[in-house]
Amino acid sequence: MVGCIFCKIxxxxxxxxxxxxxxxxxxxxxxxxxxxxxxxxxxREHIPTVLELTPAHKEALFRMHxxxxxxxxxxxIDSRGFRLVMNTNAEAGQSVFHIHMHLxxxxxxxxxxx
Ligand code: 5GP
Ligand code: ZN
Numbered sequence: 001m002v003g004c005i006f007c008k009i010x011x012x013x014x015x016x017x018x019x020x021x022x023x024x025x026x027x028x029x030x031x032x033x034x035x036x037x038x039x040x041x042x043x044r045e046h047i048p049t050v051l052e053l054t055p056a057h058k059e060a061l062f063r064m065h066x067x068x069x070x071x072x073x074x075x076x077i078d079s080r081g082f083r084l085v086m087n088t089n090a091e092a093g094q095s096v097f098h099i100h101m102h103l104x105x106x107x108x109x110x111x112x113x114x
Pocket of ligand 2: 001004005006007008045046047097098
């Protein structure tokens with residue numbers, strides 16, 4: 001979508017430290033990491049929030065999880081533990097309206113989150 005920063009990163013119109021990509025999803029380093037491992041995993045399709053997901057997105061959603069598992073293993077946080085987060089709308093702090101899964105790990109993550 002025109003004006004969407006994550007569409008631009010996926011389309012390589014602006015730089016992003018891409019760590020994984022295929023025809024459905026792209027994963028890249030968060031520009032302001034909140035943990036030693038902080039990767040954002042997005043579908044190439046512009047979907048504003050999880051509220052717009054439909055069964056047509058099944059494959060992309062599964063692929064996002066597959067990418068998260070692959071990266072967690074590569075970064076050696078699979079057995080230590082990691083968190084997958086998808087913030088939705090204002091109270092959860094969503095700031096980019098192209099759905100993204102945060103992969104967070106490499107330190108103790110407290111619960112409940114703030
Ligand atoms: P949200 O707050 O929507 O759940 O997460 C958005 C995330 O995107 C934040 O963690 C923020 O640091 C990250 N972010 C915002 N703009 C950019 C950018 O231009 N490049 C990258 N790599 N990450 C970004
Ligand atoms: Zn987008």
